[in-house]
Amino acid sequence: MSTPERLIESTRELLWERGYVGTSPKAIQQRAGAGQGSMYHHFSGKPDLALAAIRRTAEELRAAAEERFAAPGTAVERVTAYLRREREVLKGCPIGRLTQDPDVMADPVLRAPVDETFAWLRARIADVLAEGRDRGELDAGLDPADTASTVVAVLQGGYVLARAAGSEEPFRRAVDGVLGLLAAHTTTGHRAD
């Protein structure tokens, strides 16, 4: 890995483990095995590195999601595959967790990729659901945009409930519940799984 890559990866790990305020430039340099001069050669400082780290995490999240949305199958099958994909439930969502980092939320530049990621997810799921409705898989009464926000909220809230319980069980139930609700809107009335 190149030095800028190592610096970005170290910043991602530290942001995850310690949050923005707990991530010092020195700790980033030490973990990356890079000197101070090298860090400031590639990045203007901690905010610049944090932005690169958050963007990288957001890109990975989008790519993993898009893999399910672009797969063949009905709208409900694709949303089901997205909701059921393997996740480290008790660790939580690396993007969702940033909404609880006061320093990230207070900085419009650092908040932007967090906001954009959720806006993209909601819009992309709305597209998938609208496609399903247009194809006659889902009934005309379903609101794609509202339902997409519900799907994303179920995941993010499922992580909160799992952490509170110290168990993946409430996350799984919340996902099963929204898929059960969605099943009543399919023209066949069957669950996708």
Add this chain to the structure above:
Amino acid sequence: MSTPERLIESTRELLWERGYVGTSPKAIQQRAGAGQGSMYHHFSGKPDLALAAIRRTAEELRAAAEERFAAPGTAVERVTAYLRREREVLKGCPIGRLTQDPDVMADPVLRAPVDETFAWLRARIADVLAEGRDRGELDAGLDPADTASTVVAVLQGGYVLARAAGSEEPFRRAVDGVLGLLAAHTTTGHRAD
């Protein structure tokens, strides 16, 4: 307010503003206008005060929710009233936020009231939905326990999306979406609002 009351209220405010690690016994005493001797006369220390503060917040949350669940009306009307009650969306949920406080989550005694609050909420909403199903308001295919987890997750995830967007809009949409999904399971097929 009595001294123990002032100490509990000050601890609640500080936990909310600064988290567990940022809440010092000295700051609690200063905000409460109480001396160190007085604090240790009423409470064994910061963990004891934090437990009292978290329990108080949990009790208030339960009481506000129970007001909607115990009200007259159909199951969907009561769940709708709960989801639509006035909330400070951008501030977030004082109990949900504790799941992001590593010190609270690492201590089984402090985590217990957080876990119990969500377990109670899920069980109570499951009861309301089961009652609606038994009364013939909701179709037999609805799983009350899974759906209840979905409802609680939508709220918690709605807060996450609202913070990311800096707007209540995604929270409102996620709530509208789950109510729209639920409407297809009512035997009348109509939204409660």
